[in-house]
Amino acid sequence: MRFIELKHETEFETYRHAIANHIDVLLPIDYLKQGQVYGYFNKRGEICGGFAMITQAPFRVLDSIPNFKGLTIDPKLSKTAEITGVWLSSKDKKQFSSLRFWVNIILKILMSRKKYFVYAYSSRKDGLGKIYARANPEVLFRGETIIMPGMPSADHESVEVVFRSRIIIQALKNPDFFIKRLKSKNKNKPKDLYEKTENTILPIVSPILELWP
Numbered sequence: 001m002r003f004i005e006l007k008h009e010t011e012f013e014t015y016r017h018a019i020a021n022h023i024d025v026l027l028p029i030d031y032l033k034q035g036q037v038y039g040y041f042n043k044r045g046e047i048c049g050g051f052a053m054i055t056q057a058p059f060r061v062l063d064s065i066p067n068f069k070g071l072t073i074d075p076k077l078s079k080t081a082e083i084t085g086v087w088l089s090s091k092d093k094k095q096f097s098s099l100r101f102w103v104n105i106i107l108k109i110l111m112s113r114k115k116y117f118v119y120a121y122s123s124r125k126d127g128l129g130k131i132y133a134r135a136n137p138e139v140l141f142r143g144e145t146i147i148m149p150g151m152p153s154a155d156h157e158s159v160e161v162v163f164r165s166r167i168i169i170q171a172l173k174n175p176d177f178f179i180k181r182l183k184s185k186n187k188n189k190p191k192d193l194y195e196k197t198e199n200t201i202l203p204i205v206s207p208i209l210e211l212w213p
Contacts, residue, residue: 001048001097003104006037015039018047019087024122026150027052027085031060035081038108040088040101049088051105053112055081061120061159064145080161081114086128102131109167117167120145120159129158136169137162 006015012032020026034056040049054060059082062068088101109117118140121128137160145157 001043001100002041003100004039004041006039006050011039012037014047015050015052015085019050019085022087022089023085024152024155025085025148028149031149032085036108037085038104040104048091049101050085051083051087052085053081053083053108055112055114059118060084060148061118062140064120064148064157065141065159066143066146068141076116079114080116080118081109081112083109083117083119086119106167110164115164116161117164118159118161120157123156123158132160132162135162136166 006012009029012029015037016027016029016032031054032052035052035054037052038050039047042048057077057080059077059080061082061084083105086105088098119132121132123129123142139158139160141157141159143156144154145159147154
């Protein structure tokens with residue numbers, strides 16, 4: 001498995017179409033150009049995963065929050081990046097492959113100069129939510145988000161922010177996340193908890209300047 005930074009428009013096209021069916025979003029190329037895009041390739045040279053770290057505002061996940069104002073002038077946005085397009089093919093989640101994938105993502109995040117990382121995931125993707133929860137994030141919004149370019153329809157999502165310092169602390173406190181990925185992949189599909197998710201919007205009660213230290 002190889003982790004490669006994608007830099008050309010043709011590579012962005014391959015990446016965004018490869019992940020579209022898995023994250024239910026066809027990310028715009030212009031948006032991908034705002035940051036760094038990484039592809040994860042198997043021995044056959046096929047893309048089997050990847051992620052993007054958008055380093056320049058505006059950020060899609062923040063713009064998708066209904067009736068949330070003031071983000072465009074927040075000085076902390078210069079210290080913020082958005083993590084998006086995270087995907088690893090199920091057929092390539094073999095021993096060590098998943099471990100390498102997540103270790104590479106964490107290293108890229110820690111090596112960046114950003115302090116805050118925002119992201120969103122569909123409430124239907126409970127497994128992804130459990131992974132992100134290990135970094136001890138703050139929930140900015142949970143509910144139906146605004147339809148952004150590349151989205152086929154509205155979705156019930158959780159928009160969250162995690163602090164760089166917490167990623168380091170939680171990685172040291174919870175080594176079981178990495179240990180589990182040294183073992184064989186459990187073939188039992190996690191239960192879909194979407195039906196248990198409330199459809200009501202939970203608006204942010206504190207502005208970003210108060211929430212982020």
